[in-house]
Amino acid sequence: MNARIPAVVAIDAGQTGMKVRVRTDASVGEALLPGVRTDQPVLPQIGLAARQIADEFDLDIRHLAAGVSGLTDGETTPAAVAALVRSAGAAHAVVAHDATTSYLGARGTAHGAVVAAGTGVVTLGVGPGGAARVDGWGYLMGDAGSGFWLGREALVAAMRDHDGRGTATALTDAVRGRWPDLEQAYIDLQADPARVSIVASFAAEVAQAGADGDAVALDILRRAGDLLAESALTALRRVDAEPAVCAIGGVFRSEALREEFTRALVNGRPDARIVEPARIGIDGVEALIDLPADHPLAPLTWSARA
Amino acid sequence: MNARIPAVVAIDAGQTGMKVRVRTDASVGEALLPGVRTDQPVLPQIGLAARQIADEFDLDIRHLAAGVSGLTDGETTPAAVAALVRSAGAAHAVVAHDATTSYLGARGTAHGAVVAAGTGVVTLGVGPGGAARVDGWGYLMGDAGSGFWLGREALVAAMRDHDGRGTATALTDAVRGRWPDLEQAYIDLQADPARVSIVASFAAEVAQAGADGDAVALDILRRAGDLLAESALTALRRVDAEPAVCAIGGVFRSEALREEFTRALVNGRPDARIVEPARIGIDGVEALIDLPADHPLAPLTWSARA
Incomplete structure (x- = not known):
């Protein structure tokens, strides 16, 4: 019987390290993983990291949010973001450049x-x-x-x-x-x-x-x-x-x-x-989930549902 | 019976190409080989090129002269230059940075x-x-x-x-x-x-x-x-x-x-x-062989005999 824990997973993915925050109804935890390699597609690296965290902590990812260094246009197509949702095993994913999430962290x-x-x-x-x-x-x-x-x-x-x-x-x-x-x-x-x-x-x-x-x-x-x-x-x-x-x-x-x-x-x-x-980058990553659709930064985000 | 042709071989070795001039009593010929890789020791690359040219044209290299891009201090030790003479099968070799041979080509x-x-x-x-x-x-x-x-x-x-x-x-x-x-x-x-x-x-x-x-x-x-x-x-x-x-x-x-x-x-x-x-770089490489010992550029050259 599947009783995975509902969670929100936020990933602030820079080139020197990937900060992961897992928020459930009961707790908030953080982990640090190796950084993304920007000479290779970055979204599959995010998907793999999210899936590993989910399996390790038995999570049901309701929302996956990621601010990613080196995200290219070719990786923000509907098909590519849908592939991220699948590889992460998430119900919903939203991604943006780390510049966008830095902004949301600093200025909301x-x-x-x-x-x-x-x-x-x-x-x-x-x-x-x-x-x-x-x-x-x-x-x-x-x-x-x-x-x-x-x-x-x-x-x-x-x-x-x-x-x-x-x-x-x-x-x-x-x-x-x-x-x-x-x-x-x-x-x-x-x-x-x-x-x-x-x-x-x-x-x-x-x-x-x-x-x-x-x-x-x-x-x-x-x-x-x-x-x-x-x-x-x-x-x-x-x-x-x-x-x-x-x-x-x-x-x-x-x-x-x-x-x-x-x-x-x-x-x-x-x-x-x-x-x-106001806050730090990983807070800005979490803020992607609730970003109003009419906010000027909304066009700089890409999302998909399972 | 060994009757190889006495020759002077000059190599102007840049990163985009290696120009080789072979001078015998009877003729002067030139060839273009791939450039040196400066992230690897360069003198062995010169030795290999000279040996290949000598074998192909049946040459007895009396003098090998080379102007080399990316030559480091560690490669201009007596042992390293002696190794060049051996690997090229030459009687004598003299090497310098390509800056030195560019100078000799342009200004003599x-x-x-x-x-x-x-x-x-x-x-x-x-x-x-x-x-x-x-x-x-x-x-x-x-x-x-x-x-x-x-x-x-x-x-x-x-x-x-x-x-x-x-x-x-x-x-x-x-x-x-x-x-x-x-x-x-x-x-x-x-x-x-x-x-x-x-x-x-x-x-x-x-x-x-x-x-x-x-x-x-x-x-x-x-x-x-x-x-x-x-x-x-x-x-x-x-x-x-x-x-x-x-x-x-x-x-x-x-x-x-x-x-x-x-x-x-x-x-x-x-x-x-x-x-x-006055002339071009490969002429400056040949000029290494006759460079007077008291010339200001002589301390920037390194030589060895078999």
Whole structure:
């Protein structure tokens, strides 16, 4: 006799980890699984993870909600989302890009803009004009002001210093801390499958050198702050949003970057204000289930029933 | 009875192709082989290619000379170069980075600076102060003003236009020519093993858009020209070289880039002059064999005898 426990399963699926929240009438639990591989279809990975959790805890998934990094158009077709429902064994599934669920976590259904900046960065604006995504185009074409962007600028500045092309900077010693022979560094880096996260790891060195007063690092942090503010202002303008801006992610821990971001934001839009995130990303994933059909973010979600 | 033909074998080994020249008393011939893989040791690849050529044409290799992309310090030890001599079955071998042989091809033993800019870029200065390499640190840490750099700026500009962050530019349509759905482009690009050469391929679009008067493309070309001139000026200064500068490689085909390069060079150093390359890279490889021991480039070569 089948007496599985009715549950809502929410999955916040990033590239470094997949956070799973299971909510039943009696309890709320969370688990962390390995991240999604965005060079392969991501929805089957979500379906597999949900099915494993359901089998392990004997769940009857009434609602599966997922915010997914690297979701492509080809994966949001009705057939693909129906396949997700089947593979997860769920009654209902709703999926969105993680930019959408980051927004819902930070701002709920309120209007404004959310800049989410970690290794990459994506900005979403929500207002009377709908929803607008700005940047989030990856380390080769975009992600202006992201952790990768900051780290790459640090590596470029270190090599410019080393060559005598650029200004002396503490970043050179920071880079030498990882690669004692700077001139061989690029060969090691290019061959490393983790090169994107290695580059992004130098964002912390830029923040530290900036806090210590290094002029080159401060210039990098200020340019990042300007770029992130430009993305937020563009998002607000495109959807005519209320200028409430939420800035989340590791790069905003740098005081210099955050100050410049605020200055550039208010410079572009004197009525803009920075607001704290209401909740976190996994809360935004759960919010997909009850998102009103007329909300500007609704067209950026895809759902199916068994 | 062994009556192999005495020969000099020169190999100009880049990442896109390996040009081989075989010179005997009676003839000169050339062949093109696949490029070296720089994520693996490169000297064994040179040794294998030389041995294959020698066996095929029944050669007795008196001198093997090679200019090699991606040559690392670990591969220029006496033991490693001796291993090359053995694997090639040569009496003598001399190797150098391809930056060194590009210099020798373009300038011979004369002093000055050579900027070699294709997908990547490396600048070498030769003067009374010795030899100085500037940049050539790959697509993640350097290669300022290279084909990759130009292509990346084009992709970034297209996405800025698309988002409404940046100025409208013809580059957006150029990028859409490859990826009709711009917002999916970065996913395809990041997953492609040929992503570096794909990015660099957009350098030609920047040159074309610049020639057609596109302001965004012209700004990119001018910044590249400035960066390349900065590298040349740095190289000249570091070795106190005669200011004769040779600019080789595809990026200099853009008139706008070349004009700005010249302007910035003369602005930094009024006595600087741009000179045409004397010969080509494979000639520079052959020149390794007769390079005087007291030439500034001699410390950047490594040799061994059987």
